[in-house]
Amino acid sequence: MIAIRHALTIKREDDFAQWYQEVISSADMAEESGVRGCMVIKPWGWGIWERMQHLMDRRIKAAGVQNAYFPLFIPLSNFVREAAHVEGFAKEMAVVTHHRLISDGKGGLIPDPEAKLEEPLIVRPTSETIIGDAMSRWIQSWRDLPLLLNQWANVVRWEMRTRMFLRTSEFLWQEGHTAHASAEDAMAETLRALEMYRAFAEEDAAIPVVVGEKPANERFPGAEATFSIEAMMQDGKALQAGTSHYLGTSFAEAADIRFQDREGTQQFCHTTSWGVSTRMVGAMIMVHGDDDGLRVPPTLAPFQVVILPMLREDDGDAALLAYCEELRGALLQQSAFGEPLRVLLDAKPGKAAAKRWDWVRKGAPLIVEVGPRDMADGKGAVLRRDRLWNDAAKPDFAFTPRDEIAAKAPAMLDEIQRALFEQAAGRREANVARDIDSLDALKAFFAENQRFPGWAEVQWSRPEGAALDKVVEQLKALKLTFRNVPANAAPADGKCLFTGEAAVERILVARAY
RNA sequence: CGGGGAGUAGCGCAGCCCGGUAGCGCAGGUGCUUUGGGAGCAUCAGGUCGCAGGUUCGAAUCCUGUCUCCCCGACCA
Numbered sequence: 200m201i202a203i204r205h206a207l208t209i210k211r212e213d214d215f216a217q218w219y220q221e222v223i224s225s226a227d228m229a230e231e232s233g234v235r236g237c238m239v240i241k242p243w244g245w246g247i248w249e250r251m252q253h254l255m256d257r258r259i260k261a262a263g264v265q266n267a268y269f270p271l272f273i274p275l276s277n278f279v280r281e282a283a284h285v286e287g288f289a290k291e292m293a294v295v296t297h298h299r300l301i302s303d304g305k306g307g308l309i310p311d312p313e314a315k316l317e318e319p320l321i322v323r324p325t326s327e328t329i330i331g332d333a334m335s336r337w338i339q340s341w342r343d344l345p346l347l348l349n350q351w352a353n354v355v356r357w358e359m360r361t362r363m364f365l366r367t368s369e370f371l372w373q374e375g376h377t378a379h380a381s382a383e384d385a386m387a388e389t390l391r392a393l394e395m396y397r398a399f400a401e402e403d404a405a406i407p408v409v410v411g412e413k414p415a416n417e418r419f420p421g422a423e424a425t426f427s428i429e430a431m432m433q434d435g436k437a438l439q440a441g442t443s444h445y446l447g448t449s450f451a452e453a454a455d456i457r458f459q460d461r462e463g464t465q466q467f468c469h470t471t472s473w474g475v476s477t478r479m480v481g482a483m484i485m486v487h488g489d490d491d492g493l494r495v496p497p498t499l500a501p502f503q504v505v506i507l508p509m510l511r512e513d514d515g516d517a518a519l520l521a522y523c524e525e526l527r528g529a530l531l532q533q534s535a536f537g538e539p540l541r542v543l544l545d546a547k548p549g550k551a552a553a554k555r556w557d558w559v560r561k562g563a564p565l566i567v568e569v570g571p572r573d574m575a576d577g578k579g580a581v582l583r584r585d586r587l588w589n590d591a592a593k594p595d596f597a598f599t600p601r602d603e604i605a606a607k608a609p610a611m612l613d614e615i616q617r618a619l620f621e622q623a624a625g626r627r628e629a630n631v632a633r634d635i636d637s638l639d640a641l642k643a644f645f646a647e648n649q650r651f652p653g654w655a656e657v658q659w660s661r662p663e664g665a666a667l668d669k670v671v672e673q674l675k676a677l678k679l680t681f682r683n684v685p686a687n688a689a690p691a692d693g694k695c696l697f698t699g700e701a702a703v704e705r706i707l708v709a710r711a712y
Numbered sequence: 713c714g715g716g717g718a719g720u721a722g723c724g725c726a727g728c729c730c731g732g733u734a735g736c737g738c739a740g741g742u743g744c745u746u747u748g749g750g751a752g753c754a755u756c757a758g759g760u761c762g763c764a765g766g767u768u769c770g771a772a773u774c775c776u777g778u779c780u781c782c783c784c785g786a787c788c789a
Binding site: 216225291356427555 | 713723724747748749750751762779780781782783785786787788789
């Protein structure tokens with residue numbers, strides 16, 4: 200067996216956390232900023248997020264939800280209205296207390312004590328309260344409902360332990376906020392958003408997810424019901440990739456969001472909120488990346504095809520570039536996934552071979568290298584990111600006629616998209632245990648699989664209050680968490696793993712990010 | 713926020729214990745030779761040693777503080 204010389208220095212199986220960081224830096228996605236928990240998102244990372252935004256925004260608008268924008272700063276008095284919500288977020292809040300700086304007399308600057316704000320402003324950790332405030336003004340009648348809003352925004356939560364894309368103090372997301380006349384309508388919206396997230400994750404990001412409801416202890420502060428999509432990372436841990444909340448009337452009561460129904464009676468609205476964040480970029484890395492770097496699903500790739508001319512800085516370059524330009528033109532005529540192909544002709548000076556590894560690490564789905572002899576043959580050398588290596592441990596180029604490259608590109612991209620999804624789905628299915636029927640078996644399952652814990656889907660009786668707390672404590676001792684109650688799980692037919700009572704449903708247990 | 717580790721050239725690191733004006737590999741520039749698949753040789757450039765104080769004739773090195781990153785925990789939709 201010939202050893203493959205991988206494009207990264209750290210392998211997933213050797214140190215997954217280090218590997219994750221190497222992917223981010225070597226794929227040129229993001230870097231540290233010097234401010235705790237805040238990152239600089241570089242063009243390649245940003246381009247991927249922009250693709251996510253584009254595809255998600257399309258789905259949001261297709262559902263009749265309108266975009267709007269609300270302020271970054273929220274008055275403390277506004278935030279303080281919903282008790283459970285405050286309880287949940289108070290510990291991790293950035294607070295603005297001054298509006299001016301003055302010299303400290305030593306060449307530095309300090310907040311001017313004279314410029315203290317009468318009422319502190321908090322930097323939004325989420326926007327339920329300030330959007331609720333607007334809703335209370337905008338909604339008068341049942342005719343104003345449903346009110347379906349979304350905003351793309353940054354939010355801040357003062358995190359103690361941060362990881363790029365997965366948990367940052369400042370992160371970017373979309374947050375949908377809707378108000379409805381009835382609980383049924385609001386719940387339907389909550390589930391519609393959840394299904395939208397499933398479709399986005401699986402169809403757009405090629406990330407298989409488990410859709411389900413969170414147990415009470417994992418609920419959003421102030422919510423009556425929280426749903427999530429959960430994805431399995433390549434180290435076997437779970438990542439919540441999107442959440443949707445049915446908020447009942449608690450936020451409406453706190454912000455006084457009322458409408459007059461057809462009978463003329465004042466009623467509180469039922470509200471929802473739902474969000475997907477830059478964390479999805481982290482999920483993409485940990486689901487699709489390999490020992491050669493990132494692998495971006497073609498739907499998300501800022502460039503789906505990268506053409507690399509083998510420039511020699513001589514008179515032959517002009518003809519080669521013209522040849523590549525024609526290939527680029529032909530590719531641009533093609534579309535995949537309902538959009539024109541995104542093609543880069545990387546004509547920057549430099550060795551094609553060196554640039555190739557850069558694009559491999561960045562995860563461009565298709566790389567086409569073109570040298571003078573390829574040009575003479577009317578061909579190009581096509582490299583698929585999902586099938587990089589041949590049996591000889593060399594990059595597996597397919598020397599393909601130029602016209603054929605353009606004609607075949609959409610189908611290849613489609614195949615790559617499907618392959619990435621299938622690989623991830625296969626890995627997940629192989630690692631969900633559904634036959635664990637005792638706490639000891641659960642312990643043993645996770646003890647035996649330290650390196651790749653996988654998930655356990657177990658039966659439980661859905662205890663509440665103190666009984667639930669006790670179960671959560673037990674899990675915590677094992678470094679485990681409840682993820683969600685899969686919507687498509689088989690019905691319960693046995694006893695609860697934790698209480699011994701009759702089980703009512705099945706719930707996923709996993710280590711989690 | 714607790715425990716541990718770390719910050720020296722773009723990246724990866726040595727030097728620190730035992731103070732004497734900074735080094736290696738990769739990457740980068742230039743030249744030559746090569747060149748169909750991650751080139752070789754030569755040569756050059758690049759650093760207020762995270763930041764701020766202190767000790768000292770002299771600090772990357774010793775002391776204090778502080779910021780940031782990584783790992784483990786606590787916390788966390």
